[in-house]
Amino acid sequence: MKNKYSVFSLIKNAFSNHENWQRAWGDPEPKKEYDAIIIGGGGHGLATAYYLAKKHKITNIAVLEKGWIGGGNTGRNTTIIRSNYLWDASAGLYDHALKIWESLSQELNYNVMFSQRGVMNLAHNLQDVRDLKRRTHANRLNGIDAVWLNTKEVKKFCPIINTSQDIRYPVLGGTLQKRAGTARHDAVAWGYARGADALGVDIIQNCEVKGIKRNGNEVTGVETSKGFIKTKKIGVVAAGHSSVIANMAGLKLPLESKPLQALVSEPVKPVIDTVVMSNAVHAYVSQSDKGELVIGAGTDSYVSYTQKGSHTVVEETLRAILELYPIFSRMKMLRQWGGIVDICPDASPIISKTQIKGLYFNCGWGTGGFKATPGSGDLFAHTIANDEPHKLNAAFNINRFVSGDLVDEHGAAAVAH
Amino acid sequence: MFVINCPFCGERDQSEFSSGGEAHIIRPKQPTELSDDQWAEYLFMRKNIKGVQFERWNHAHGCRKWFNMIRDTSNDKIHAIYKMGEKPPIV
Numbered sequence: 001m002k003n004k005y006s007v008f009s010l011i012k013n014a015f016s017n018h019e020n021w022q023r024a025w026g027d028p029e030p031k032k033e034y035d036a037i038i039i040g041g042g043g044h045g046l047a048t049a050y051y052l053a054k055k056h057k058i059t060n061i062a063v064l065e066k067g068w069i070g071g072g073n074t075g076r077n078t079t080i081i082r083s084n085y086l087w088d089a090s091a092g093l094y095d096h097a098l099k100i101w102e103s104l105s106q107e108l109n110y111n112v113m114f115s116q117r118g119v120m121n122l123a124h125n126l127q128d129v130r131d132l133k134r135r136t137h138a139n140r141l142n143g144i145d146a147v148w149l150n151t152k153e154v155k156k157f158c159p160i161i162n163t164s165q166d167i168r169y170p171v172l173g174g175t176l177q178k179r180a181g182t183a184r185h186d187a188v189a190w191g192y193a194r195g196a197d198a199l200g201v202d203i204i205q206n207c208e209v210k211g212i213k214r215n216g217n218e219v220t221g222v223e224t225s226k227g228f229i230k231t232k233k234i235g236v237v238a239a240g241h242s243s244v245i246a247n248m249a250g251l252k253l254p255l256e257s258k259p260l261q262a263l264v265s266e267p268v269k270p271v272i273d274t275v276v277m278s279n280a281v282h283a284y285v286s287q288s289d290k291g292e293l294v295i296g297a298g299t300d301s302y303v304s305y306t307q308k309g310s311h312t313v314v315e316e317t318l319r320a321i322l323e324l325y326p327i328f329s330r331m332k333m334l335r336q337w338g339g340i341v342d343i344c345p346d347a348s349p350i351i352s353k354t355q356i357k358g359l360y361f362n363c364g365w366g367t368g369g370f371k372a373t374p375g376s377g378d379l380f381a382h383t384i385a386n387d388e389p390h391k392l393n394a395a396f397n398i399n400r401f402v403s404g405d406l407v408d409e410h411g412a413a414a415v416a417h
Numbered sequence: 418m419f420v421i422n423c424p425f426c427g428e429r430d431q432s433e434f435s436s437g438g439e440a441h442i443i444r445p446k447q448p449t450e451l452s453d454d455q456w457a458e459y460l461f462m463r464k465n466i467k468g469v470q471f472e473r474w475n476h477a478h479g480c481r482k483w484f485n486m487i488r489d490t491s492n493d494k495i496h497a498i499y500k501m502g503e504k505p506p507i508v
Contacts, residue, residue, distance in 0.1 A: 243465035254461035256438065257490075302436035305467045305491050310418035312432040345461050402457040 002198040005109050024190060025197035030204050033230040034062045036384060037222055038237060039209050039245060041065025042074040043185070044362055044369065045237035046192035046203070047377020048384070053199035055378070056385035061201045064224060066208035070189025073239050073369065076307075076339035078262050078296040080275050080286065081371040082119040082180035084139050084146050085412040089395035090348060091142035096392050097375025098179060104374055110191030112183045113289065117274045119180035120149070120158060122324075124169035124280040131411055132175045139177070149174050158274055160327050167323050169281050182275060182286055188373055212249040212359070219249070219358040235360045235384050240305065240340025242363035249359055253350070254401045255342045258299045259309035260367050261317075263336040267291030271327070279411075283320035293331065295321060299341065299367060309338035341367050346406040347413040351380050351393040360384050361398065368413055419493050424500050425480045437473035439463050440485045441505075467491050471505060 003009060003022050013021055036052060038045045041063045053059045063069075081101055083094035105111050123129045132148070139146035154174045155163045163171045193203055204226070211223035212234065221230040236245045240257045268291050277284035277296075284296045297317035300310050314336060322329055344350060344364035349372070351362045362380040365372065379393040389397060400406055422428050445451050445459055464470070472486045487496040487508055496508040 241467065243463070244467050247464070247466075252458075252462040252464065254457075254463065255465050256463055257465055257467075302431075302472070303438070303465060303470065303490050304493055306493055308418075308493075310431065312418070342465075401461040402453045404453075 002109075002194060024194040025203050028202045028204065030062055030064075030202065030207065030224070030226050030229050034202070035060040035231070036233040036235065037061070037229060037231045038063045038235045039222070040072075040237035040239065041069040041189075041193075041203060041205065042072050042237065042239060043070065043188045043192065043373040044239075044365075044376045044380070045235075046070075046189055046196055047373055048235055048237060048362065048380045049201045049203075050192045050196040050199070051378045051381035052385060053196060053201050056381060058385060059200035061196075062229065063196070063201060063203045064207045064209055064222070065203070065205045066225075068205050069193050069203060070186055073339040073341065074185055074189045074373075076262065076337055077185060077370040078284065078286065078294050079182045079185045079370060080119060080180075080277070080284070080296075081114070081183055082177050083144055083371070084119070084121070084135060084175065084177045084180070085409055086135050086138050087407050087409065088142060089407050090409050090412065091139065091144055092392045093349075093375060093379070093396065094372055095142070095144050096378070097372045100374035100378065101183065102179075104188075104191070108191040108195045110187060110194060112187045112191055114181065114183040116179050116181040117286075118157075118176055118178045119275040119277065120154065120174050120176045122154065122161075122174040122276065122278040122280075123172045124278065125172065128280050129172050132173070135412060136175050145177055145179050147176050147178075149176055158272065158276055160272060160325055161276065162324055162326055169323070171324075180275070184289075185370060192377070209245065209248070212245070214249065214356065217355070217357055219356060233358045233360070233384055235362065235380060237362045237380070239363065239365065239369070240342050242342050242361065246361070249356060251354060251356065251359075253361070253363065253398070254345055255364055256303050257305060257340050257342050258302065259304050259306060259338040260299045260341045261297040261309040261313055261336060261338045263295050263297065263314060263333050264288070265293040265295070265328075265331045265333050268293070268331070278320065278324065281320035281324070283317055283324055285321060285325070292334065293328065299343070305340050307338045307340055341365070341369075343367070345401070347409045348407040349376070349396055350398050351376065351383060351396045352389065352398040353383065353387065354398060366413060419495065421474065421486070421495065422498055423476045423479060423482075424484050424498055425482050426476060429476070429479060433476060433478040435475050435477040437475055437483065440471040440473045469496065469508070
């Protein structure tokens with residue numbers, strides 16, 4: 001049983017110099033057999049395990065993580081959460097996640113620092129204006145809050161934006177989703193890990209999957225760096241490495257893995273209290289609670305697993321940032337990093353069964369998976385437990401690439417793929 | 418970020434090139450006879466290898482010619498570059 005985090009436990013632990021806090025999750029050795037194994041201990045994988053245990057009462061689960069939990073893309077993204085996607089299927093999926101975000105800290109008894117500071121998407125040309133207005137209408141028809149702002153309203157909402165009409169790509173307006181915002185990325189992984197551990201889930205770190213064992217068309221277990229583990233159900237949530245795991249099972253996925261970069265500046269006083277994204281010039285920025293500007297750059301155009309990315313991509317983003325926010329011209333950037341994102345041809349994810357019995361994939365989130373973490377875990381858990389998709393992720397099956405029923409979200413994906 | 422030795426122009430920065438993805442995917446000779454599965458395989462399914470991969474590249478901001486490359490995607494090291502239509506060298 002986990003001790004409850006509260007102001008009282010904080011005071012109590014202050015008397016012992018915070019040295020006697022209970023471990024948030026254990027460090028077990030893998031058992032010989034599990035009812036289900038989740039490959040990948042990022043936010044999505046841990047959330048999947050949590051909801052499998054909590055909602056579907058399957059508690060004999062292991063989460064296998066080759067490094068440390070939350071050390072992949074969960075710890076590398078720009079923490080933006082929104083649900084203003086164009087198509088009905090995506091709106092359903094991302095808003096399901098957003099609704100869970102709104103009460104997640106209370107549910108997990110773990111402060112994920114969800115901050116609904118709003119996300120603004122800027123328009124820089126007439127086509128942008130048309131597309132974004134269309135998306136605003138589509139969002140509202142799906143019950144998602146979205147408003148169109150003209151240039152003056154953009155300036156009023158975020159005064160540091162350069163709205164001069166003389167810049168290369170002037171701001172012609174933008175959309176605003178007020179319920180959108182950010183959360184603390186590490187806390188999401190840690191909160192789900194703690195919650196899953198309390199329900200009996202084994203979180204096994206430094207355990208790399210080396211092979212998927214099959215008996216005919218059925219999975220029988222996984223070969224790992226800590227030995228063979230028997231199981232009948234495997235949920236793969238390996239982000240950039242999804243294809244690597246798929247190859248082990250003899251499957252091919254419609255994915256390409258590419259480096260996506262982000263960077264943070266030195267910390268400064270509060271200067272931007274919202275998230276501003278711009279597709280056309282490829283710049284997006286927010287400010288962390290620590291005061292750093294968090295800036296998202298683009299993907300490289302080639303397949304790579306190096307977690308680095310090219311300098312030219314960063315340069316392009318900073319060029320746009322400087323034109324839109326002249327106030328940042330003398331900011332120093334502290335850190336830059338890359339994460340490997342698995343991109344689907346239609347910029348929508350796959351949460352699906354496969355042709356192999358007992359093998360499930362949750363992948364293809366591309367550049368925008370963080371926002372969906374709770375919803376993705378919830379729906380993937382449903383899919384694994386029932387061997388059938390939930391109605392909210394039915395459209396995101398792997399078979400859509402055969403049927404042609406794609407969910408094209410390149411416009412709403414924000415990062416140009 | 419790396420340097421690519423274009424078979425027509427010599428060594429140039431990677432930013433001059435654009436990646437055309439996996440190489441040696443042959444366009445179906447009789448598209449009308451393909452099943453949906455075969456179309457999906459041709460259009461969308463990719464090996465996406467972590468390790469040595471065969472790729473097509475285009476010198477988009479140079480001679481604009483296409484060529485093939487053998488590259489290790491786990492460290493971006495280029496093993497060989499060869500022209501379109503040539504047999505891939507053994508590396």
